[in-house]
Amino acid sequence: MTRLKTFQELFKRDRRPGDLVFAVLFLGFCLFLLANLRSQAQWLDNTATVAQPAFWPTVAVIGMSFFAGLHLIGSMVSPRIPGRLKEGIFWLRSAEYAVYFLIYVWSVPIVGYLLSTILFSLFLTVRLGYRSRTAIIMSVLFGLSVVLVFRTGLQVRIPPGQFYQYLPDSIRTFAMVYL
Template identity: 50%
Template sequence: MNRVFTFLAMFRRERQPGDLVFAVGFFLVALVAALVLPAQAKFLPGKTLVAQPGFWPAVGVGMMVVFGAVHLLATVNAPRLPGRLKEVLVWARSLEFVAWFTAYVLSVPILGYLPATLALALGLALRLGYRSARALGSAALFALAVVLIFRTGLGVRIPAGALYDHLPDGLRAFALVNL
């Protein structure tokens, strides 16, 4: 049995509902990374190619572009399935948690590490449907443990919140160092 394959037939595969959106998005991100790579990763004179600071980032971004293009080509070549919008909306729902984290990061310099972490833990617990006092207490204890481990135990320096400026002097000094 003699088969003749075309170039596009080599890349034919079954498409999933959101593949085209993902393939286009990934390829565009890879192209943007390739465009900004020269400004981000330097090649220094007098060093071998593999010892260059920009060599491995260039390899990684180059592979992203190549495999992104192959995936896009294979996706465009596959028959379209219904349900693309439904799949993309499922992906978009996960962006809610990016918004939660962004709000947390932006609130730390204002509220302080402990109050922002407590607000995040309690807010996420409520968002996920936990309403009992035990569950909310566990979330608050988790937030307190995270702050104590990172700030006091590991000595991670996190900027104090502007809210701490309004505390009495003794409590303010304690909050600046430990909370």
């Protein structure tokens, strides 16, 4: 037997842990995009409105800002479910990996792409809890294969590491070009 719901029951909303934090951050991000929209997208003279390069980005950012504002209002008026601190800490734990990636990007010009990539993949493997010999070997092989595919195979230009200048002359040129 199906039960009909009233309008209020249909749109009843509880504020989940972290919902208010997300709503504030997302609205802030939307307002940041809105403030920078004029410098990022052009409005041209003698062009139809819908053909303007800035028209659809403007529609999208205004729509995102409007719905982010509604989300924030909905979060503020909804009854709160406890557990916000636990949810916030969980979000911060995921930012840990962004910091690891920034350290990796910072280290590439210093120690080189090959060494940085192998150390980064090895570190992440150990950090995720895979400490067996097979996992370590696979991690090193993965790092080596990434370097070979991007640097040698696809010839992506990545600046050589400062560390390469200390290599012998016969190896230095090869390392700067392929590693």
